[in-house]
Amino acid sequence: MSRILDTARARGALDPILLDRAETRTEAPPLGLDIAARIAEIDEPRLRRDRLARLRAELAARDYAGALLSDPMNIRYATGARNMAVWTMHAPGRYVFVATDGPVVLFEFGTTRHLWDGLGPVDDLRTSIPWFYFLAGPRTQEKTELWAKQVIGVMDEFGRSNRRLAVDRCEPWGAQRLVDAGIRLFDAQEPLEMARRIKTPEELKCMQLSVDVCDIAVERIRKALRPGLTENQVWSILHETNIAHDGEWIECRLLASGERTNPWFQECGNRVIEAGDIVAFDTDMVGPFGYLADISRSYVCPDRRPTPDQRRLYEIAQEQVLTNIELIRPGLGFREFSERCWSVPEAFVPNRYMMMIHGAGFVDEYPTVAYLQDYDDWGYDGMFEENMVVCVESYIGEVGGSQGVKLEQQVLVTANGAVPMSKSPFVDAMEP
Missing domain, CATH: 3.90.230.10 (Creatinase/methionine aminopeptidase superfamily)
Incomplete structure (x- = not known):
């Protein structure tokens, strides 16, 4: 660290105020409560299990094979998986398939898959196929086709002949491919909201x-x-x-x-x-x-x-x-x-x-x-x-x-x- 600072000094690259901050170690100011202790009081595995159970009960009540979720808050409710929540609200490149009676399959950005290895409710971690324009550009239709094949694949694998799928966010050109494959789409927000209304x-x-x-x-x-x-x-x-x-x-x-x-x-x-x-x-x-x-x-x-x-x-x-x-x-x-x-x-x-x-x-x-x-x-x-x-x-x-x-x-x-x-x-x- 000192060699880096000396080099930066010689080049005039560091502001004196930043130098003082870099060389001076001070303890963080006390917080209003012991946040680490309070967090430790939360049983996170139970938190995730109970939420998933509530969601699955609502899906079963509506005879859905599962839910395909892209809204980051819905993903988190179902899995506990948080990843760039605010950004993915407008860049929905990660999604999860929650089988009503079967596994939870999380499709994550390839460069961030390491974040969720071993996360309790996630049974299967796969690489997502972003199909929104920012990442797909002029290849949007191609990526949409590949994404649809992914979804159709998990429905075939885990839907047990049930073709009723709850979806929260889905552009119409992607939805049409699922419909053409014989999948019936329903609003996932209803079972999600009904699950979330009662707090565990x-x-x-x-x-x-x-x-x-x-x-x-x-x-x-x-x-x-x-x-x-x-x-x-x-x-x-x-x-x-x-x-x-x-x-x-x-x-x-x-x-x-x-x-x-x-x-x-x-x-x-x-x-x-x-x-x-x-x-x-x-x-x-x-x-x-x-x-x-x-x-x-x-x-x-x-x-x-x-x-x-x-x-x-x-x-x-x-x-x-x-x-x-x-x-x-x-x-x-x-x-x-x-x-x-x-x-x-x-x-x-x-x-x-x-x-x-x-x-x-x-x-x-x-x-x-x-x-x-x-x-x-x-x-x-x-x-x-x-x-x-x-x-x-x-x-x-x-x-x-x-x-x-x-x-x-x-x-x-x-x-x-x-x-x-x-x-x-x-x-x-x-x-x-």
Whole structure:
């Protein structure tokens, strides 16, 4: 190492600041929790086995021979195999065939196959044939044909004469080749969502760990908040905390301040936060083991006390979330919930959040619970069940108003009702 540094010095290739960092060894700053110990508490083989068993039960209930999965979160749910998750969301060059009664065959990039040797649920590891244009280029049709032969081959080998295959992502020219071979295609997302709706014991440990990490980030944001910071600077605290605790990514950029808090869904930017601004954010944090911590908080930037109007907005949003949490219990139907839920005051209805409740797991998942007035457009019925994890939402801001408040609490549905998973201050959090 010293010889490399000496050579770089002679060439003038190293910045003095980088030299100091390279030559000085310091211990990493302490984390908010002992992440290594918490990870060790998770029984990963059981985590993977239980998820695979839930998926196979859903496939069997629909008489599918198996599932062909390209969505990286579906691959991970079925196998535990993580590999460049965000990149493969738009470059689906790896996939898995899960036989309902047979092996799990993972098709992985040839240069990354070594990552998954010996991974429990994977019975057979083969090289994938990427057939999207970035890697296949003008050979897309050729690669599509080879990919289709792979899939038809595992169906012939393990389908036991059943030609019903669940598929999550498949370009039409590939799907047509499977159909031409006599394979009937069905939506894999339905059995996946139904499997994922109930969390296994190890999944609940993973989700609580992710929420605990998120709570640390939220507290750091609250302590760091001061006039003069940009929205992006504040948002970076969530990313840093998540990555330092073995987390993975943030789904959105939903932090806004001042007048940008109304209407909601404006992404964070370079606006400088001022004293007295409401700063509202929605974490959408994919943390350790790939599980979601999805809470929203709204604070007032220090050096100016909250105004009466800010307190009013916060109290209304808080009442909506707390009232709706109290309603949730196993056996309650989604539509019945919508009929009995807290009624949004008329002034805030036009800007209301897009839904009242959504499920959480790897990311946002089934179910979504619509406002009653939205049922004709996109609502559906269902039932809350024990060991679901859901997020209870509120956005309160008037059309034309100068600001708004976003609150959200992630809860576990237990036999006795819904229990918040986050300890981040919620009730009266706008108090100075």
